[in-house]
Amino acid sequence: xxxxxVLVNPNAGTGRRQASRAAKALALHGVAGEVIExxxxxxxxxxxxxxxxxxxxxxxAVGGDGTVNIVANAILAREFAxxxxxxxxxxxxxxxxxxxxxxxxxxxxxxxHLATDTVYPIDVGVVEGEWGIRHxxxxxxxxxxxxAAKRAASITPRLGKSRYLLGFGLALPTFKATGVRxxxxxxxxxxxxxxxxxxxxxxxxxxxxxxxxAAMMDDRxxxxxxxxxxxxxxxxxxxxxxxxxxxDRDVERFSGPHVEIxxxxxxxxxxxxxxxxxxxxVAKVARGRIALKI
Numbered sequence: 001x002x003x004x005x006v007l008v009n010p011n012a013g014t015g016r017r018q019a020s021r022a023a024k025a026l027a028l029h030g031v032a033g034e035v036i037e038x039x040x041x042x043x044x045x046x047x048x049x050x051x052x053x054x055x056x057x058x059x060x061a062v063g064g065d066g067t068v069n070i071v072a073n074a075i076l077a078r079e080f081a082x083x084x085x086x087x088x089x090x091x092x093x094x095x096x097x098x099x100x101x102x103x104x105x106x107x108x109x110x111x112x113h114l115a116t117d118t119v120y121p122i123d124v125g126v127v128e129g130e131w132g133i134r135h136x137x138x139x140x141x142x143x144x145x146x147x148a149a150k151r152a153a154s155i156t157p158r159l160g161k162s163r164y165l166l167g168f169g170l171a172l173p174t175f176k177a178t179g180v181r182x183x184x185x186x187x188x189x190x191x192x193x194x195x196x197x198x199x200x201x202x203x204x205x206x207x208x209x210x211x212x213x214a215a216m217m218d219d220r221x222x223x224x225x226x227x228x229x230x231x232x233x234x235x236x237x238x239x240x241x242x243x244x245x246x247x248d249r250d251v252e253r254f255s256g257p258h259v260e261i262x263x264x265x266x267x268x269x270x271x272x273x274x275x276x277x278x279x280x281x282v283a284k285v286a287r288g289r290i291a292l293k294i
Contacts, residue, residue, distance in 0.1 A: 002058045004033035004087065004114060005051050007044065007071055009063035018091050019163030022062050025089060025111035033060065034112075044074050052078055058293075060087040060114065062107075065096050065204075066136055069272035076124065076135050076289055082123070086294035087114050097138045097272075099203040100216065101294045119291040121218040125200045127182070127271055130283040136271035137292075139204040139211065142279050143180075143259055144233060145224070147171040148266040150275045164205040168237070177230060179264035184223050185256035194233050195226040196284045198259050202243075202271075209243030213255075216292075219285050223259050225252040258284045 006026065015226055022033070023035045038044045051059070057080050061071035062075045068088055075084050088095055094105045099251035104110045141149075145168075150166030180193045199222040208284040214222035228236055228250035239245035259282070266278040 002032070002085075002109075003056060004031065004058045004060050004061040005047065005056050006033045006062060006267075007047065007059075008035060008037045008088070008237050009043055009070075009082070009091065010039070011068040013163055015233040018062055019109055022060075022089055022111075024223045025108045026114070026143055028108060028114050029115045030288060031111060031114045033129040040081045041074070044071065045288075048074050048078060054294045055081075056083045057082055060089055060293075063091040064094060065272045066115070067091070068095060068097055068138075069274055071291065072137055073135050074129040082289050083288065085119055085291045085293055089114075094206065096203040096205070097201055098214045099207065100138075100201045100214075103294065105253065113294055118294055120217070120294045122290065122292045123196070123219060124286045124289045125221065126282045126286050127269070127276065127281055129269060129277055129279070131204070131277040132265065132274055134271060135289075136200065137290075138201040138272050139199045140271035140281075140283060141195060141199065141204075142231075142263070142267045142281060143193065144168070144175045145195045145197065145205075146275065149270045149273055149275065150268055152273075155190070163208060164208075172230060174232065175230060176265070178267070181260075182223065182224065182225055183260045184221075184256040185258065187254050187256075188204055189225045189252050189254070191227065193225050193227050194230060196261050197224045197226070198222070198261075199224075200204070200228060200285075208240050212242055212243035212246070219253050219257050219287055221259055221283060221285060223254040223255065223256070227251060227252060248256070259284070284289075 081128035182189045211222040262280040
């Protein structure tokens with residue numbers, strides 16, 4: 001049986017109760033693991049370094065998509081003799097990455113998937129910009145969606161996934177469309193837009209089906225350019241929630257392993273709910289770097 005190193009973000013959800021809850025969830029399903037709280041990035045790095053030194057390569061991130069992103073980046077920054085495996089126990093407001101695989105959004109039933117041998121060798125997104133290089137597993141975007149995610153991060157987690165909609169409502173009135181240039185392989189878009197999405201997974205923002213045709217092991221990113229005006233953008237929200245927006249007149253869709261995005265005005269960039277900086281940005285797919293436990 002695999003020995004899991006379970007990394008808990010004490011700032012997600014119910015705070016320090018997450019560690020004891022994760023330990024109980026593992027015990028419930030007979031999963032062997034060491035549960036530790038990670039106070040900062042240095043502590044996370046030390047824990048993973050020690051794991052790599054002793055041959056441990058099975059990790060669990062406890063928290064939301066942001067926590068998963070931070071743990072994945074720490075793992076990918078290190079060398080392992082064999083491909084590292086990442087499992088997820090949802091905490092905080094949930095984990096959209098898990099929705100692609102229909103894994104429960106509650107920690108206790110979600111822990112059951114750690115007791116099986118099934119792993120999924122997923123694509124990993126790589127984004128490069130003014131911040132340097134960052135990996136992501138789920139969804140990245142620029143424009144109004146990134147601005148909304150940035151605003152949502154400052155709203156109390158007690159509001160749950162509704163804080164993403166609130167962040168969108170707060171950001172939209174002052175956000176301006178601008179000229180964008182998007183290149184995906186031999187195809188391109190140039191014109192005004194309000195957002196660009198580059199997705200590896202299917203869901204984000206607390207259950208919005210942003211990329212219903214995305215697959216996480218096809219060596220491609222699902223790229224969408226939202227050309228709606230600020231006034232018209234709100235009408236797309238119900239469609240995006242259900243994944244029915246791809247044929248909308250205000251959405252241009254592309255698919256490919258590499259995307260370049262430039263904007264006339266600086267736009268915020270976020271991946272997996274984490275604000276990184278501003279455009280321009282280049283995103284691509286890396287293959288075989290990590291396996292997801294499903």
